[in-house]
Amino acid sequence: MFFFSRFELDRWIRMYRDSSGVSDELRGWNWSSDLLSPIIDNLYLSVSEVANRYCETYRDIYLKRVLKKPAPVSFKTVRGWVYHRISSDTLTLVKSYLYNSGFVPGYKLYNDLARRGRRFINRVMRSLNVSKYVSDEEFKKLYNDSKTLYKYLILQAASYNDQVLSREAVASIDSLVNKVVPSVVERVIDGSPLGLSKQLRIDMFLDNNIVIDIKTGDYRDFHKYTLAGYALAVEADLNKPVDYGIITYLHIQGDFVKVRNDFYLIDDTLRREFIELRDHAMDIIHLSRDPGRPTRCPSYCIYYNVCNPLG
Numbered sequence: 001m002f003f004f005s006r007f008e009l010d011r012w013i014r015m016y017r018d019s020s021g022v023s024d025e026l027r028g029w030n031w032s033s034d035l036l037s038p039i040i041d042n043l044y045l046s047v048s049e050v051a052n053r054y055c056e057t058y059r060d061i062y063l064k065r066v067l068k069k070p071a072p073v074s075f076k077t078v079r080g081w082v083y084h085r086i087s088s089d090t091l092t093l094v095k096s097y098l099y100n101s102g103f104v105p106g107y108k109l110y111n112d113l114a115r116r117g118r119r120f121i122n123r124v125m126r127s128l129n130v131s132k133y134v135s136d137e138e139f140k141k142l143y144n145d146s147k148t149l150y151k152y153l154i155l156q157a158a159s160y161n162d163q164v165l166s167r168e169a170v171a172s173i174d175s176l177v178n179k180v181v182p183s184v185v186e187r188v189i190d191g192s193p194l195g196l197s198k199q200l201r202i203d204m205f206l207d208n209n210i211v212i213d214i215k216t217g218d219y220r221d222f223h224k225y226t227l228a229g230y231a232l233a234v235e236a237d238l239n240k241p242v243d244y245g246i247i248t249y250l251h252i253q254g255d256f257v258k259v260r261n262d263f264y265l266i267d268d269t270l271r272r273e274f275i276e277l278r279d280h281a282m283d284i285i286h287l288s289r290d291p292g293r294p295t296r297c298p299s300y301c302i303y304y305n306v307c308n309p310l311g
């Protein structure tokens, strides 16, 4: 599972099981109902645009969608790209390694993949064009962070591999891979029936219909709305109920990977609040009127220097 154990996941689900019970009217498959259908046709927002409510007045939406001012690319933005790509590509690499190598002990998996680390990380940095956006010093920091994260992930894979092989008779490589890497990385979902992007990318989607979103910045209360957006979209697209989600906060401090997992029940309240945020964002675009700034702009808002040129 890489960022949490099966044991933790089972404990969370047990804790929340009795409080689950999402109303059918708030399941994404009812996207054509008055409650869920978007207020404007042919307008598709990303889940993060809706959920990341840094700006109380939704001026970020006005700037991006009406004035067509893309959000500036900051070091934090690039860091998010790098950590996400290292995480998803490493899981894919582990899968393909296991399919090619068959049953191998964990230490061999780790050693073989560690040898490929430098090439792997160079490829990620090149494909994201990291050097274009950051200073030399920032590049070095991201490179070192990537090495730490990569080693952490392949070590987790090696450990799960040995745990599975030591406890049970595994009939096929397929079933080993499903146990060592049980998530679908970057699942693409069509959120358009709900006025969301046609190609939403969910960071991870577990086989028991749990959505996971990885965050690389600080904790924010509104991050939970991302999970509601993805749950509704999965239900609309795949007709599968999604009751739970996890926000995984990923930080790297020196040689250590720090992980915080916040588990959520995606209940009626969270769903209703997400739909309200979506409708409000659509209203801002429809009216095309500058909503103005809130009393105080958070310094971490990506548009801070755009809206506050004098600081």
Ligand code: SF4
Residues within 6 Å of the ligand: 054, 055, 056, 057, 058, 059, 060, 292, 293, 294, 296, 297, 298, 301, 302, 303, 304, 305, 307, 308
């Ligand atoms: S800087 Fe202020 S007004 Fe501009 S988008 Fe951010 S929070 Fe909104």
